[in-house]
Amino acid sequence: MPNTTADVVIVGGGVMGCAIAYYLAKEGVKPVVLERSDIGGEASGSTGGGVRQSARNLKEMPLAMESIRMYGELHEELGMDMEYVREGNLRLCTNEQEMADMGKSVEKQQAAGLDLRMLDRKEVLEINPYIGEKVVGASYCPTDGHVNPFLVTYAYFLKAKSLGARFHTQEEVVAIKLQKGRVTAVVTDKQVIETDVVVNAAGVAGRKVANLVGLDIPLRPVFSEAMITEPYPPLFPQMFGHARGLFYGRQTVHGPFFWGGFVGTEQYIHREGKPLFHFIGPAISRAVLDYFPVLKDIHVIRMWSGLIAAMADGIPVLGFTEEVPGFIFCTGFSGHGFGLAPVIGLLLSQLVLDCTTSIPIGDFCYARFNQGGNEDCACQGSDICTTQAAVCPNKRQLVRNME
Numbered sequence: 001m002p003n004t005t006a007d008v009v010i011v012g013g014g015v016m017g018c019a020i021a022y023y024l025a026k027e028g029v030k031p032v033v034l035e036r037s038d039i040g041g042e043a044s045g046s047t048g049g050g051v052r053q054s055a056r057n058l059k060e061m062p063l064a065m066e067s068i069r070m071y072g073e074l075h076e077e078l079g080m081d082m083e084y085v086r087e088g089n090l091r092l093c094t095n096e097q098e099m100a101d102m103g104k105s106v107e108k109q110q111a112a113g114l115d116l117r118m119l120d121r122k123e124v125l126e127i128n129p130y131i132g133e134k135v136v137g138a139s140y141c142p143t144d145g146h147v148n149p150f151l152v153t154y155a156y157f158l159k160a161k162s163l164g165a166r167f168h169t170q171e172e173v174v175a176i177k178l179q180k181g182r183v184t185a186v187v188t189d190k191q192v193i194e195t196d197v198v199v200n201a202a203g204v205a206g207r208k209v210a211n212l213v214g215l216d217i218p219l220r221p222v223f224s225e226a227m228i229t230e231p232y233p234p235l236f237p238q239m240f241g242h243a244r245g246l247f248y249g250r251q252t253v254h255g256p257f258f259w260g261g262f263v264g265t266e267q268y269i270h271r272e273g274k275p276l277f278h279f280i281g282p283a284i285s286r287a288v289l290d291y292f293p294v295l296k297d298i299h300v301i302r303m304w305s306g307l308i309a310a311m312a313d314g315i316p317v318l319g320f321t322e323e324v325p326g327f328i329f330c331t332g333f334s335g336h337g338f339g340l341a342p343v344i345g346l347l348l349s350q351l352v353l354d355c356t357t358s359i360p361i362g363d364f365c366y367a368r369f370n371q372g373g374n375e376d377c378a379c380q381g382s383d384i385c386t387t388q389a390a391v392c393p394n395k396r397q398l399v400r401n402m403e
């Protein structure tokens with residue numbers, strides 16, 4: 001097997017792997033990205049492209065707010081129009097109980113600094129006149145929106161590549177070598193790459209990749225189905241969702257409507273990470289039509305499904321681990337990672353480069369599962385850095401000098 005070397009190896013060419021690769025390459029470090037299928041071939045190519053801050057775990061709020069700011073500038077940064085629409089997100093309620101529950105959640109999100117409010121039915125109709133009679137009110141976050149996920153993933157991929165990141169598709173990571181507990185190499189089905197830093201951005205396979213170094217995380221695949229309709233004249237620009245998360249959707253900038261939902265049938269309908277059947281679509285469509293009767297004659301032209309990397313506590317695992325120096329987690333985005341991609345790409349690149357992040361990520365550490373939670377466990381410029389030795393400043397300077 002051929003042997004090569006890399007400063008950083010990223011497992012997974014989804015939006016996270018591509019974004020991390022871009023922000024690293026921008027700083028002069030040329031990572032190797034290993035992708036077992038194609039760029040954006042799994043969750044990042046199945047996603048709804050909703051880009052929201054609202055209805056998140058409050059721990060994610062600072063990240064989501066920064067990510068939305070970054071999305072506003074991304075077309076300039078990456079040199080591509082990614083069909084980003086920032087026209088708000090409506091989460092629809094159908095009864096007083098849902099309104100009360102949503103109201104409590106909105107108060108907490110407001111306290112976390114998010115511009116978000118509750119609307120009654122009349123106010124909802126002023127924003128979106130096509131909403132059906134079932135809806136009694138909604139939460140509304142005006143700075144949420146949606147984006148074309150293929151373009152975002154590809155824009156990061158292309159820009160990273162142009163800056164020197166190396167991408168290997170159709171190449172699977174099958175082992176990670178350790179020496180005295182530290183990462184020393186990544187083994188694929190085609191080659192061995194010597195490296196002392198590996199980023200696990202393997203999405204729903206993040207648990208399997210963690211298992212390669214003897215770590216485990218409570219991540220399980222959750223099946224989610226999505227579909228797209230024929231094009232329709234522009235009706236409304238907001239992202240919409242259900243108060244209890246049963247479905248979500250939007251109209252794309254080219255006219256087709258996208259919608260999807262959650263069903264919980266994952267235990268028997270996927271093989272090798274790929275879902276096999278598509279049969280929940282009609283149920284989700286009937287629900288959506290109940291809320292948007294105006295769409296009753298529109299035809300669904302394509303359906304697909306994907307797997308969500310769902311963590312037991314609904315938030316991702318990010319950062320170094322004390323157990324395996326050189327191994328970095330970036331997985332478990334639990335069905336709402338796409339909105340975070342820019343900030344995650346940036347923060348993980350900072351972690352690799354400088355052992356610190358401009359927004360704290362301690363809440364997302366691996367140690368929360370085996371040490372009962374530890375705010376300081378993720379690397380934040382502490383002593384842990386010296387044991388982790390990411391891409392040390394000297395090495396980075398060396399790489400830059402060689403350019």
Ligand SMILES: Cc1cc2nc3c(=O)[nH]c(=O)nc-3n(C[C@H](O)[C@H](O)[C@H](O)COP(=O)(O)OP(=O)(O)OC[C@H]3O[C@@H](n4cnc5c(N)ncnc54)[C@H](O)[C@@H]3O)c2cc1C
Binds near residue numbers: 202205224226
């Ligand atoms: C149907 C659906 C709808 C969604 N809608 C939204 C939404 O509206 N808004 C939102 O914010 N989020 C949404 N999400 C979630 C979002 O898509 C994900 O959080 C995000 O795409 C995760 O990106 P990722 O790069 O971590 O994972 P992925 O895109 O899954 O990338 C991981 C990559 O790793 C590769 N890989 C795995 N193991 C190996 C290995 N051993 N060797 C090499 N490569 C490997 C895989 O092939 C894969 O391409 C949705 C997800 C689904 C499935």
